[in-house]
Amino acid sequence: MSARLHVATRKGLFQLKRHSGQWSIGRHDFEGAHVSMSLHNPRNGMTYAALNHGHFGVKLHRSSDQGANWEELTPPAYPEGAVKGADPFTANGEPKPASLNEIWSLETGGRDQPDRLWCGTIPGGLFRSDDAGTSWQLVESLWNAPERMQWFGGGKDDPGIHSICVHPKNSQQVAVAISCGGVWVTQDDGATWNCQTTGMFAEYMPPEQAENPNVQDPHRMVQSPSRPDTCWVQHHNGVFRTTDGIQSWHAIEGIQPSKFGFAVAVHPQRPDTAWFVPAVKDENRVPVGGKFVIARTTDGGQSSQVLTRGLPTGKSYDIVYRHALDVDDSGDVLAVGSTTGNLWISEDGGDSWQTISSNLPPIYCVRFAKA
Amino acid sequence: MARVCFTPNLERHLACAAAEVSGTSVRDALDQVFENQQQLRGYVLDDQNRLRQHMVIFIDGKTIVDRVHLSDAVAPDSEIYVMQALSGG
Numbered sequence: 001m002s003a004r005l006h007v008a009t010r011k012g013l014f015q016l017k018r019h020s021g022q023w024s025i026g027r028h029d030f031e032g033a034h035v036s037m038s039l040h041n042p043r044n045g046m047t048y049a050a051l052n053h054g055h056f057g058v059k060l061h062r063s064s065d066q067g068a069n070w071e072e073l074t075p076p077a078y079p080e081g082a083v084k085g086a087d088p089f090t091a092n093g094e095p096k097p098a099s100l101n102e103i104w105s106l107e108t109g110g111r112d113q114p115d116r117l118w119c120g121t122i123p124g125g126l127f128r129s130d131d132a133g134t135s136w137q138l139v140e141s142l143w144n145a146p147e148r149m150q151w152f153g154g155g156k157d158d159p160g161i162h163s164i165c166v167h168p169k170n171s172q173q174v175a176v177a178i179s180c181g182g183v184w185v186t187q188d189d190g191a192t193w194n195c196q197t198t199g200m201f202a203e204y205m206p207p208e209q210a211e212n213p214n215v216q217d218p219h220r221m222v223q224s225p226s227r228p229d230t231c232w233v234q235h236h237n238g239v240f241r242t243t244d245g246i247q248s249w250h251a252i253e254g255i256q257p258s259k260f261g262f263a264v265a266v267h268p269q270r271p272d273t274a275w276f277v278p279a280v281k282d283e284n285r286v287p288v289g290g291k292f293v294i295a296r297t298t299d300g301g302q303s304s305q306v307l308t309r310g311l312p313t314g315k316s317y318d319i320v321y322r323h324a325l326d327v328d329d330s331g332d333v334l335a336v337g338s339t340t341g342n343l344w345i346s347e348d349g350g351d352s353w354q355t356i357s358s359n360l361p362p363i364y365c366v367r368f369a370k371a
Numbered sequence: 372m373a374r375v376c377f378t379p380n381l382e383r384h385l386a387c388a389a390a391e392v393s394g395t396s397v398r399d400a401l402d403q404v405f406e407n408q409q410q411l412r413g414y415v416l417d418d419q420n421r422l423r424q425h426m427v428i429f430i431d432g433k434t435i436v437d438r439v440h441l442s443d444a445v446a447p448d449s450e451i452y453v454m455q456a457l458s459g460g
Contacts, residue, residue, distance in 0.1 A: 055425040055455035056384065056414040072385075072410060077418035097419045 002328035002368035004066075005335055006047070007343060008035035011361035013049050015067060023345050023356050027067045037323065039106040040369035043114035046132055047369075050075075050103035058100045062133055075100060076119055076127035076136040084123050084158060085148040098123050102156070105323075107164040110171020118174065120161025124151055126176055128190065139190045142176075147195060150214040151181035154236065162322050165223035165231065175246055177221035177233065182213045185246050199249035203237040204282075219262045220322040224271035232274045234264040234322075239276065241301055252301030257288040263325035265334065267349075272300040275327065275334060275350055277320040290315040294336065296350050310353030311344065318342050323365035337363030373445050375404050377411075378454035387411050397428060398441035400451055415453055427456045 005023070007014040013035045015027040030051055036058075037050040047067060051059040060075040082098040090096055102122040109116025119127040119136065126139040142148075151159035156179070163177035172189040175196075182195045195213040202210050202217065209215060217236035224230040229245040238259040239252040253259065260281035267273035276295040280286050287293065294307040312318075318338030327334045334346045336353075341360040344353040372391040381387045385408075392403040405412040417423050422438040429435070429452040435443040445451065 053384070053414075055423065056381070057417060057423055059384075059413070075413070075418075080419065097421070099417045099419050099421075 001330045001333055001347075002370055004040075004369040005326075005345075006038040006040065006365075006367045006369065007335075007337055007360065007363060008038045008049070008323075008365035008367075009337075009341075009361040009363050010034055013038055013067075014360065016356065023354075025357065029067050029070065030061070035364065037103050037106045037365055038367055039108070039117075040367065041108045041114075041117070041132075042369070042371050043108060043111065044132055048106055048117075048133060050106060052102055058103055060103065060133060073133050074135070075103065076121060076125065076138070078125060079138060079140075082138075082143070085151050098125070100125075101158060102160065104160045104162045105164050107166060110166055110168070113171050116171070118164045118166065120164055120176060122153075122156055122160035123158030124148060124160060124178065124181065126161050126164075126190075141186075141191055142184060142193050145184075145193060147214045148181070150212070151178060152215070154179035154217045154219075163218065163221040165221060167223070167228050168225050169228060175221065175223070175231070177218040179219060180215055180217040180236075182216040183218055183221060183233070183246060196246045197249060198247070199242075199251070200233075200235065200240055201237075201251075220264050222264055222266045222274075224266050226269045227271040230266075230271040232264045232266050234261050234276060236260075236282065239264070239301060243300075252297075254297060254301050255295050255304045256306050257291075257293065257295070261320070262322045263320050263336075265325050265327045267327065267331045268329055269331055270298070273298045273331070273349075274301070275325060276304075277325055277336065279319060285319055286317050287319075290317060292316040292318050292338075294334075294350055294353075307346075307350045307353070309351060310346075310355070312342075316340070316342075321364055323367070324363050326366050326368055328368040329370050333368070335366040335368065337366045339363065373400055373447060373449040373451060375400055375451045375453065377415075378452075380455060381411075381414060381453075384414065385410055387414075393447075395445055396441060397430070397435055397437075397443050397445060397451065400445050401441065401453075425456045426453065428453050 003018040005016040012031045013029045034052040039048040047063045060073045061070040078098040083095045105120035115132040117129040127136040165175045167173035175185045182197045197213040218233045221233045233240045240249040258278040297304040318340040324337040339362045343356040376389045377387040392400045
């Protein structure tokens with residue numbers, strides 16, 4: 001069971017610890033700063049926090065002592081002359097330079113790569129570090145894919161890479177999901193990439209474009225650690241699942257009370273068990289009927305349970321973003337953080353929930369420090 | 372020598388004392404400051420070396436015009452003031 005949780009918020013990074021069966025808020029670092037992403041790397045003990053200062057830009061910090069001291073790193077940067085994909089020209093026809101807008105995803109490499117990090121950014125960049133974040137290289141093979149020019153922003157002004165799944169048994173195989181740019185897979189450590197969305201469809205596009213791989217909007221993608229050929233995607237217009245290593249996807253219709261949402265988590269040992277936070281689709285973006293619930297399926301999405309015990313009984317309008325739902329290595333402990341500053345934890349797989357705080361800043365990301 | 376000053380709000384994140392510099396453009400002046408304070412560059416300029424979107428630079432009380440190339444002229448006795456544009460909440 002994980003005993004430490006990082007909560008990245010609009011006003012800093014919080015650390016929660018579990019003592020004597022109780023979760024409590026401990027450290028609060030970067031007070032007042034927008035923290036877009038956090039990561040703990042168990043391979044080398046480093047903790048990372050990505051900040052977005054607004055006026056002063058995107059920053060990346062690293063700590064080797066669980067946050068007692070932080071070191072500022074040089075964040076990823078697009079090469080000189082790099083041009084944005086979507087909406088690439090200004091009103092006078094000049095190309096718009098790509099410039100780091102947000103660090104949207106941060107993941108460790110494989111178990112054989114202790115100092116490897118992958119970083120997904122807005123606008124649409126994938127970066128790699130092999131020295132624990134000291135230096136970064138743009139993965140140009142993906143950046144230079146002609147299809148990138150079809151990507152566009154979904155919820156953000158520019159497209160972004162928010163999900164990075166490194167195959168747990170083969171670190172050369174990496175899949176990334178992009179809003180809005182589909183699911184891209186490399187089998188050769190990033191040398192070449194394929195967009196693999198067969199079976200996905202985009203209801204929001206003109207009919208003839210609905211199956212275009214490069215315009216799919218996967219809100220979040222997670223990979224089953226125990227059966228890596230299974231991945232779940234919470235997509236803009238539904239839930240999709242692959243069981244053949246991202247060769248094909250099929251729509252999941254059984255998630256109640258709705259198939260719209262941003263977050264998904266998959267059980268570490270049971271690939272058919274996954275959790276979602278359903279909402280009304282994009283025109284409203286509120287919980288269905290103002291009732292905040294978590295959905296869980298244990299049979300691969302054929303059916304789902306609506307989990308409510310310990311969650312608000314009255315009207316509530318919490319939305320849970322892509323990275324604000326996480327499950328620990330045991331599969332029993334889950335954390336959910338909302339845009340309304342509510343944080344809930346379950347220690348029984350979602351059957352019941354306890355409110356940790358109702359007064360946090362808007363929450364962007366919750367992550368257990370896993371082994 | 373021209374003088375470069377930074378908004379005190381930056382002090383929260385890193386040291387940025389006022390500096391005396393030479394040079395005839397904003398770019399020249401800032402490059403001299405950044406030589407001794409590499410990390411400060413990323414707080415004032417973006418990764419394409421343009422002035423950050425929400426930053427503003429005054430030369431003797433007037434806002435610079437060229438936010439991309441930072442070519443606005445600097446006189447030997449100019450005061451260059453780097454601050455954040457007002458926004459947020």
